[in-house]
Amino acid sequence: MYCGREFCIIDPEGDYENFADAVILGDGDRSPRLTEVLKLLERLDQNLIVNLLGIALGDRPAFFAELLPALQELRSQTGRPHWIVVDEAHHLLPSSWNPALLTLPQNIDGLMLITVHPEQVAPAALSLVDAILTVGNLPEQNIEQFCKVVGYCPPQLTPQTLEPGEVYAWFREDTEPFCFRIARGNTERRRHVRKYAQGELGQDKSFYFRGAEGKLNLRAQNLILFTQIADGVDDETWLYHLHQGDYSRWFREAIKDESLAEEVENIEQTANGSTSESRAAIKTAIEQRYTLPA
Incomplete structure (x- = not known):
């Protein structure tokens, strides 16, 4: 548990194998089962990483379409997990996948979507986003791209050059993006x-x-x-x-x-x-x- 908050990470590519203080369910040889996910998350103070390597690439969106509503139902009963983190969101909620419109709630708190291709994420998913944290070269273009997809007027943006460890952030309710430096974590993600x-x-x-x-x-x-x-x-x-x-x-x-x-x-x-x-x-x-x- 981190700062009194429990998390569930959806990990399509097995990148969180050594993440601290979490149970890992699934691997390259065994796909996770929905009943197992929910049973583990029902326990108090339980963090979970759902590894999808055992599920074929084309079948992962369908699995996630079942998983997300189940997590939402669990939240309505227990208030947990506090954070749902979806890595490689463009694989699980691709823009070409129409069922995403039926899977996603009208609003959802504590959901983090991680992607290197925001333009490939379903617009219905992007429309739920109220804060963007972006890194790399030309971070302002990621915000512009996001606004174009969801039909939102972008803020005033100027070209940014980020140093290693810096993040460019924008909250949709605010008009001014800003930069900040992130603290180095204690856990290093292990390559699969x-x-x-x-x-x-x-x-x-x-x-x-x-x-x-x-x-x-x-x-x-x-x-x-x-x-x-x-x-x-x-x-x-x-x-x-x-x-x-x-x-x-x-x-x-x-x-x-x-x-x-x-x-x-x-x-x-x-x-x-x-x-x-x-x-x-x-x-x-x-x-x-x-x-x-x-």
Whole structure:
């Protein structure tokens, strides 16, 4: 329990395996059951992480469509969980998924939606949002994008450059966004090693070997496929992505491995046009962190 508040995190990609003070239900081999979720949350002072890795990507919105009303019903009876955190909200409430209109209540407190693609979240879900916390490059554009989707007049925005650890915030009832610095947490999220090595990342997080002219469209939805395709792709395509910094960018943004990204970024900058050496160096960097089949 955090500050007297209990939480339930919906975790589509297994990113919260070592989150402190919480029971984890489900993994890559076993999907969670709705009855189990509710039984655990009925206990006082119980935090829960619902891991959806065992559910096929296309079936996760339907599972969430059953789960959210059940959580709301539990709240009406017990007042708990105080916080419902939905990670990768664009997967569970996609803009193309019409049942989202039937799943969502007219208003809901204590709901946090986390996404890197707000434009891909169902407008019915975005319309419930009353506060935005955004990070990264051009954070003001995320607020503009949100307002465009929900049909809300955006506030006066100026270009922002955020330092590491800074957040750009806007409350819809206020007119002025502001920046603040977040305190570093005590718990570091652990990468789901098997997911990134063997699992199936969504289309938006996969790597695509396309080349300079876009003649190819080879999708690598995990690190095993990435290394296999990297071994066979032509030199011109490999070097194109190397010089663009695409490999380190993918490791940083999709694989969420800053250490790997930094090492590969150094390889990209010092490769000097050597195809075989850069392939081998990047493959070695991956194998040192992830278990790949021989």
